Structures are given as structure tokens and as C-alpha cells.
Amino acid sequence: MSGQNFAFLLVLVAALGFFSYNIQRLVSYLKLGLPENRLDHPERRTWNLITIGFAQTRILRERGAGLSHASVFWGFLVITAGTAEILLHGVWPGFSYEHLLPRPLWQLFMLSQEIFAVIVLVAVSWLLWRRIVSPPKRLQGKEIHNTEAIIILFVIASLMLTLYTTGAFEYAANPAMRAAQYGWFRPISSLLGAALSGAPEGAMHAAYTVSFWSHALLVLGFLNFLPYSKHLHVVSSLINVWFSNTSGPGQVGVMKPMDLEAEVEQFGALDVDHLSWKNLLDGYSCTECGRCTAACPANITGKPLSPRKIVVDTRRRLMEKAPLMAGELDVEGSATLLMEAPGASDAFGNRLLDNYITEDELWACTSCRACVTECPVSIDQLDIIYELRRGLVLNEGRFPEEVQPTFESLEKNASPWAFSPADRARWSEGLNIPTYAEAFAEGKRPDILFWVGCMGSFDDRAKKITVAFARILQAADIDFAILGQEETCHGDPARRLGNEYLYQMLAKGTIETLDRYEVKTIVTFCPHCFHQMGNEFPQLGGNYEVIHHSTYIERLLNANMIPLTTEHGKHLTMTYHDSCYLGRYNDVYDSPRESLKRALPILTLVEPERTKDRGLCCGAGGGRMFVDEKVGKRINVERTEELIATGADVIAVACPFCMTMMTDGVAKLESAVTVLDISEVVAGQLAPVRSRELVAGD
Ligand code: SF4
Ligand code: SF4
Numbered sequence: 292m293s294g295q296n297f298a299f300l301l302v303l304v305a306a307l308g309f310f311s312y313n314i315q316r317l318v319s320y321l322k323l324g325l326p327e328n329r330l331d332h333p334e335r336r337t338w339n340l341i342t343i344g345f346a347q348t349r350i351l352r353e354r355g356a357g358l359s360h361a362s363v364f365w366g367f368l369v370i371t372a373g374t375a376e377i378l379l380h381g382v383w384p385g386f387s388y389e390h391l392l393p394r395p396l397w398q399l400f401m402l403s404q405e406i407f408a409v410i411v412l413v414a415v416s417w418l419l420w421r422r423i424v425s426p427p428k429r430l431q432g433k434e435i436h437n438t439e440a441i442i443i444l445f446v447i448a449s450l451m452l453t454l455y456t457t458g459a460f461e462y463a464a465n466p467a468m469r470a471a472q473y474g475w476f477r478p479i480s481s482l483l484g485a486a487l488s489g490a491p492e493g494a495m496h497a498a499y500t501v502s503f504w505s506h507a508l509l510v511l512g513f514l515n516f517l518p519y520s521k522h523l524h525v526v527s528s529l530i531n532v533w534f535s536n537t538s539g540p541g542q543v544g545v546m547k548p549m550d551l552e553a554e555v556e557q558f559g560a561l562d563v564d565h566l567s568w569k570n571l572l573d574g575y576s577c578t579e580c581g582r583c584t585a586a587c588p589a590n591i592t593g594k595p596l597s598p599r600k601i602v603v604d605t606r607r608r609l610m611e612k613a614p615l616m617a618g619e620l621d622v623e624g625s626a627t628l629l630m631e632a633p634g635a636s637d638a639f640g641n642r643l644l645d646n647y648i649t650e651d652e653l654w655a656c657t658s659c660r661a662c663v664t665e666c667p668v669s670i671d672q673l674d675i676i677y678e679l680r681r682g683l684v685l686n687e688g689r690f691p692e693e694v695q696p697t698f699e700s701l702e703k704n705a706s707p708w709a710f711s712p713a714d715r716a717r718w719s720e721g722l723n724i725p726t727y728a729e730a731f732a733e734g735k736r737p738d739i740l741f742w743v744g745c746m747g748s749f750d751d752r753a754k755k756i757t758v759a760f761a762r763i764l765q766a767a768d769i770d771f772a773i774l775g776q777e778e779t780c781h782g783d784p785a786r787r788l789g790n791e792y793l794y795q796m797l798a799k800g801t802i803e804t805l806d807r808y809e810v811k812t813i814v815t816f817c818p819h820c821f822h823q824m825g826n827e828f829p830q831l832g833g834n835y836e837v838i839h840h841s842t843y844i845e846r847l848l849n850a851n852m853i854p855l856t857t858e859h860g861k862h863l864t865m866t867y868h869d870s871c872y873l874g875r876y877n878d879v880y881d882s883p884r885e886s887l888k889r890a891l892p893i894l895t896l897v898e899p900e901r902t903k904d905r906g907l908c909c910g911a912g913g914g915r916m917f918v919d920e921k922v923g924k925r926i927n928v929e930r931t932e933e934l935i936a937t938g939a940d941v942i943a944v945a946c947p948f949c950m951t952m953m954t955d956g957v958a959k960l961e962s963a964v965t966v967l968d969i970s971e972v973v974a975g976q977l978a979p980v981r982s983r984e985l986v987a988g989d
Pocket of ligand 2: 576577578579580581582583584598599602662665666667668669670672
């Protein structure tokens, strides 16, 4: 081994050793987080890794920047194999994959290095131009490290260039090896080398050594910069994608279960050590790309919330707190002690809540999951927001003052509004709809529970949806019943607002009622009820088949069970507004659209600019229905403007919360557009009742 090879070996060992030390340091910080099982459903997790991680499906949702980033990622995967060869070559000059692979395969490998280096160079140039010359809004913000990103892009470009120059100088310095080592499979190095081949061999040898060391030192420097920068995602993002719970419908959108009997000093989170290790890994994985913030309805309309900042702040606070804790306690003991004594954070004067993330940021969230859906590395920003909301409410009794009556009414009336429980089924008077109590008294067991929900029971506009859906069920001759006065709020608004005690009290009461009546199948037109009872009730032992009315109506239409008129009246242009809890939470996008088209074949359905899993929230989710919107533009106005811009006569919705927000938006904008629930459109086709007559409250 020559002196130079030995020197290279020392540098390599030192660089890899320092990198390993930093990785174990960062892993030890994750132990400050609470335990959480993320090993279930390995097949789904592996599929996520293949699609979201390696195929970059999320990042490719945005064409220009997405393709550039994906190209850099794929390029890195390919070039890393070549980099390993270069590093080994530095220690053992004779080492080459050429000796390990059949020659044609080795030639293809060498060709892939050069092709991907070009692709990476083009992509990096475009990304640099965009960051420096015309940065989009999502790449602006106090929390992002723009200079660091620019430096890293230059480093990547330099890595690609030194890859070529190393090859070119080697070609020029070693005429004897040209025929075997260079050719069509190393086109750029060969061309550059040929251009230099007249130069003195000694100078070329020296240039080769400088280029080789430059390339190797850039690689090792880059590697050791990662743990100190946001580019840590290069290491952590694929791991994060595997552990994520953020793709697929249903269970993935559920809030974390909480054991209120557990012997802990507090519930929810006030600091990073009250979050799970996965929340902390999310912090390591954030690329600061801002896709989440660009999709956030609160941020778009000027509220003080950026989901990217939530994640970046979590990482920053972890980096502040973890070294302090590690300095006082050994790593093994620190995790255990911290979990048992979470209040220890106060000893350091700072905490995640208030010092990094403010109450106003947390309450601005509509829980729409647009951030989670957009994140290319499967970060769950909403999970952190929910845990901090729980910390605020359960530990410190802090929530917006207008939420107080909501909590009180939920406690007293089992409804978010101060209506008498005795009035819950008033809407059904004269409609000949049995209650479960009546059906049971006659020894009957209805097939379907029509879960009406609090809005459908008390809100005057929503009651028209209730009646419309009941008429459809009757027209289709479905054996259904309601709970009537025995229906209570299941507590979802309390849960979204951080009040888990109240939620569990209401949810357990509801489950008790459902089980008493041996309910198996529930149909509801409220996506919040649909999600809560279908996906979150199992945490408390309530297991039912819960179907949203859009899906149920589609099934009835497909089975020709709904008698429809053949007179369709005037042609209508309609647009459909996706509810977050139906779409992004449960992947129901087609059923509402299909139901509309089947019931009214002459209608033209037009899509708004932001639609389906990119649809903009109405602004009412996450308990925002009960919190005043004092800052920025109203979210419902932003969304209604977009829907009206489609030129539609009718805005169709499939959620009573969306109905309220869109109706309010239309009124504020003084538009003549009508807002209808899909059940009203379908009920309007039950001859001879017309949808507009139904809306008018006939
Ligand atoms: S869930 Fe919606 S409102 Fe909340 S932070 Fe994410 S994008 Fe913003
Ligand atoms: S949380 Fe995800 S979407 Fe948001 S900035 Fe970080 S990587 Fe991008």
C-alpha cells in the first residue's frame, strides 16, 4: 500500500467513523420520544417504500420540480454504487467492479454512471436557477435553510463534474489503459480525455490525483455534513417512509389512541419528549420543500400556520433539548427517565409548545390532511398538531374561548350546540320513520341504522339533507331506522379539539347504545361521523360497517333500487366539492360524482382547479367549525370563489359541514349559485319531486 493509499485509508476511516458517531447520536435522540409500534402491516409499509420512496410517486405530483428532485434521487442511487468503487479504489488502486462483473454488465454499469451524472447535472442546474432566480412561494419562509440548500446543490454539481474530470485525466494520463477502460461506455470521460491527450502525462497524473481527491473529499464531506443539516433527509427519508402510516384510506387518518387510565403525569404533548419517536424521525426527514405549507388552507389564507414550520420546529427543539438531556443522563437511562418524568423539560426553560410552536398556529389547523397527502417523505404533520392540542387542553386547559360553549354543550346536551336532546328527531315527524326503540319493541331488527348526526338533527339547512336521504331510503324500500332521541354526538369535535376525556365519554356512550341495539351497519351523510365511527371507534371496541351515503346511494343506483324520473328538467352544470374526511381520509372520490351523474344523466360535471386529493378544505374541519376565523381571508370564501369560477350552476357537496361553509361563502360572494347535497340532487330525481323544490323546504 502506497503512502497515498494509506493516507486515503486514514481519511476514509475518520470520515466514516465520524459519520457513524453522528448517526448513533441522532438515533439516541430518537429514544427521547415515546414508544410507538410501527412494525405492523410490513407488506403495506414495504409497498409504500417502493412507491413513495423509490418510485417517488409523491414528489412527482408536482411536475417540474418533482421530476428534477426525483432525477437527483435516482441519480444518487445509481452513482452511489460508483462512489463506493471510487472510495475502495483509493485504498486498493487495483480494485474495480470490472473484476467482479461480466464485462458487458460492467460496461453498462459505467455507462449508467455517466448518463445519470448528466441527468443530475441538468436537474441540479434547474433547481439552482429556480432557487436563486425565481424561488416559488413555498421555498420562502423564515424556517427554511435556503443558503444551505444552494451550497448543497453546488456540491452535488461539483461531485458530478469531478466524476467526469477524474475519468478524463485518468484517460489522458494512461494511454495504455484507454482501449480496455474507456470507450462507448464512458462517452463523456473518453471525449474529455481525448481532448486532453496531447498534454504532458505528468501533468495529467497530477490533475488526476487532485480530481480524485477532490471527488472523494466532496463525497466524504457531504456525508458528514448531512447529520448537521436539513439534508439529513438523504439518510432518513426512506426509513421514514417505511415507518409512516400516511398512505391508504381509512385507518391511516385516525388519531392516536389514548389510554386515559394510564399512570402518567400528563396527556398529550408539551415538548418533544412527549411526542413519539416517529414524530421525531419526521423532524429528521423534512426536506423543507414546503409542499405541505403550499397546500395548507390555513396558510394559503394568511393564518399563522405552516405545517413545515411545525416539523422544522420539532427538529430544532429536539436538537436543543436532546444534547442537554444526554449531557445529564446516560443514553439508556435518559429514555426511561424522560418517559417517566416528562415535566423535566421545564428545567431547561424552553419547550416545544409556546417557545417554538404557538397556540394560534395549532388552533388554525382544519385537520384537512392536505399537508400529509403532499409530503414526499410521508411526514405526518397533523399528528404533532393533535398531540400538542391535547397537551394544551388536557394539561393546561387552554383553548379558544368560543370553544367553551361547545365543550359545555357536548357535556350537557351531547351535541356541540345548545339544542335540547328532545328535539333531535323533530325533523322526522310525519315521515313514518321508525326508531330503533320502536322497531325493537315490535321484535324487529332493522338492516340499517341511518345515523343522522348533530348537524343533520338540528341545523335547519342540514335537516333538508336528512329528509332528502330518508326519502331516498324509503323510495328504495330499505329496512332502516334511526336512534331518534337516543342518538348523541360521538364526540369527534371534542377529540379534534384536543379534549380526549370528553370524546371518550361520548364515544363510549354511543358505542353502548349501538351495541344495545345490535347495530351492524350504519349509513350516514356526515363524513366526520363516517370517519369517526368507522375508523376510530374500533380503538374503543366499537366495530361496525359504516358507509357514507354517497357510496350507499351509488350502490342503490347501480342496483336500480332508486326509482328515478325520466324527466330531467333543464340542463345543469355542476361542480363537486370534495370533503376532506371523505376524500383524503377515506379515499372516496368517485362515488359522489357517479351518484350525481347516474341520477341526473344530463348534467355536466366540471372540476374546480384544486380537486380530489388536492381539493381545498371548506375550513370547518378539526373543530374549526366552532372557532372564530379572525385572521386572514375566510377559507370558505377562498374555496367558494374557486368553485364559482368553474361556471357551475350548482355546487354539490357530500358533507353538512361543507354545506354550511359553501352556503355561507355563496352568500358572502352574493352569488346565485345553488349549493346542494348529493342526496338532494338524487332525491330531486325521485319523481315527481324536484331537487330545487326540496331545497325550498316543501
Ligand atoms: S391538516 Fe390541513 S390545515 Fe392542518 S396543517 Fe395540514 S394542511 Fe394545514
Ligand atoms: S413536512 Fe414534508 S412536505 Fe412539508 S416541508 Fe417537510 S418534507 Fe416538505
